[in-house]
Amino acid sequence: MGTNLIIFSLLYNVVCVISFRVSSLHGTVGAHSAQRLSMQHVAMQASKGATLSPGQEPPKTAHDFDADYNLNCADECNIDRRGEYSGLFQLSEQSAAFDRLACEVDGAELIAPLARVLEDLDAALLIEDDTKPIPLSAVEKGLDKLLKSNTGTGCKEIETAVVYHLKDKYQGMLTESPILERIVSKPQGYTGDYLTIEWMYDNRPRDIGSYNGRRIDQAALELVACKAVQNRRGLLTSVFSEAVAERSATDSSPLQVASMACGPAREVYDFFHQDPARMDICFQLIDLDADALLFVQSWCDEMTIKPHQVTLHQKNLLLGCVGRERINLPQQDLMYSMGLIDYLSDKTIIRLLNFVHENLRAGGKVVLGQFHTRNPTRGLMDTILEWKLIHRNEDDMNRIFSLSKFNSHCTEIVYDATGTQMLCCCEK
Numbered sequence: 001m002g003t004n005l006i007i008f009s010l011l012y013n014v015v016c017v018i019s020f021r022v023s024s025l026h027g028t029v030g031a032h033s034a035q036r037l038s039m040q041h042v043a044m045q046a047s048k049g050a051t052l053s054p055g056q057e058p059p060k061t062a063h064d065f066d067a068d069y070n071l072n073c074a075d076e077c078n079i080d081r082r083g084e085y086s087g088l089f090q091l092s093e094q095s096a097a098f099d100r101l102a103c104e105v106d107g108a109e110l111i112a113p114l115a116r117v118l119e120d121l122d123a124a125l126l127i128e129d130d131t132k133p134i135p136l137s138a139v140e141k142g143l144d145k146l147l148k149s150n151t152g153t154g155c156k157e158i159e160t161a162v163v164y165h166l167k168d169k170y171q172g173m174l175t176e177s178p179i180l181e182r183i184v185s186k187p188q189g190y191t192g193d194y195l196t197i198e199w200m201y202d203n204r205p206r207d208i209g210s211y212n213g214r215r216i217d218q219a220a221l222e223l224v225a226c227k228a229v230q231n232r233r234g235l236l237t238s239v240f241s242e243a244v245a246e247r248s249a250t251d252s253s254p255l256q257v258a259s260m261a262c263g264p265a266r267e268v269y270d271f272f273h274q275d276p277a278r279m280d281i282c283f284q285l286i287d288l289d290a291d292a293l294l295f296v297q298s299w300c301d302e303m304t305i306k307p308h309q310v311t312l313h314q315k316n317l318l319l320g321c322v323g324r325e326r327i328n329l330p331q332q333d334l335m336y337s338m339g340l341i342d343y344l345s346d347k348t349i350i351r352l353l354n355f356v357h358e359n360l361r362a363g364g365k366v367v368l369g370q371f372h373t374r375n376p377t378r379g380l381m382d383t384i385l386e387w388k389l390i391h392r393n394e395d396d397m398n399r400i401f402s403l404s405k406f407n408s409h410c411t412e413i414v415y416d417a418t419g420t421q422m423l424c425c426c427e428k
């Protein structure tokens with residue numbers, strides 16, 4: 001009896017130490033995320049023309065912030081977490097149920113394939129080889145298949161066991177990847193903020209000095225949802241080019257385009273990149289996040305974009321849709337949004353479409369980005385990433401458009417290469 005008590009006491013102390021390490025590291029990374037945002041804010045304001053004091057460093061551009069982030073996080077986060085990856089410690093009974101269900105007849109057929117994939121993930125996390133990929137995409141596929149197949153008796157128990165198992169065992173892994181840590185910690189107060197999207201667009205793994213940070217970040221960027229976000233950037237520049245070509249054939253005035261919840265607006269950057277002085281298009285960029293607009297202002301300054309080419313509006317778009325905040329826009333030829341309506345109810349999207357309809361000229365076009373229900377990253381997003389989206393299909397979007405002032409199905413739906421991102425289009 002005395003021996004058992006000693007063993008139990010030792011195990012309890014070990015678990016407490018590991019829990020403390022996990023919580024301490026997460027707090028450290030979160031603090032550095034906030035510090036980084038503060039540095040960005042100061043740097044962007046400086047880039048708008050502030051005079052430098054003697055000995056003061058020149059202002060940073062939108063491309064300089066990652067180096068600061070890495071430097072500030074490296075000392076605190078250079079921790080070898082292999083002991084925590086071993087899977088020896090389960091932090092909840094619900095998580096332990098995963099192993100039990102994997103051995104039962106009813107649960108084994110569903111859980112066993114995912115369990116094997118997770119074993120491969122554990123093995124990869126223990127390898128000291130920067131060239132060895134982290135099989136997060138295999139986990140993405142395995143979890144997606146399990147959740148879509150899990151419809152029989154006891155499905156809720158199985159889903160709960162899987163979710164708790166993933167959260168308990170791999171939460172520490174997320175804090176090592178800058179992009180995953182940002183998705184989970186939500187330093188701007190919401191998921192999918194401008195800098196998260198910017199990192200996805202940049203498609204370059206980052207490192208905060210941790211054991212596996214760069215490898216995990218690379219694996220995150222290869223998830224289908226991240227690829228879909230990257231792909232929509234190119235789709236939008238094609239939409240701009242087509243609209244300008246159509247307009248120039250009949251009208252010499254500039255095309256008027258509005259972006260709703262613009263984020264980093266890199267699609268606009270891409271469009272101006274070849275010819276910053278072009279005068280055939282004017283953008284109105286709307287976002288509630290001041291940091292997002294400061295970021296856009298920084299690359300506008302770098303490219304010497306004039307205010308009449310890109311106009312920034314810090315406005316609450318949803319209040320504008322119900323008339324509680326005024327957004328002064330000229331009549332628009334094209335209005336679009338990416339990464340907004342996935343968070344909105346059908347009723348709110350209808351209000352947004354009505355707002356768009358009122359601000360479009362006759363013959364104008366709306367383009368709304370929407371994640372499709374077949375998104376294979378949905379399982380990971382809904383569980384350990386806590387990135388909750390409202391996924392919709394073509395029927396859903398046609399119904400929503402029909403209930404708005406457009407009173408019509410989508411005139412066109414364009415898909416990215418993964419088939420996950422829809423661009424739902426309709427003309428006034």
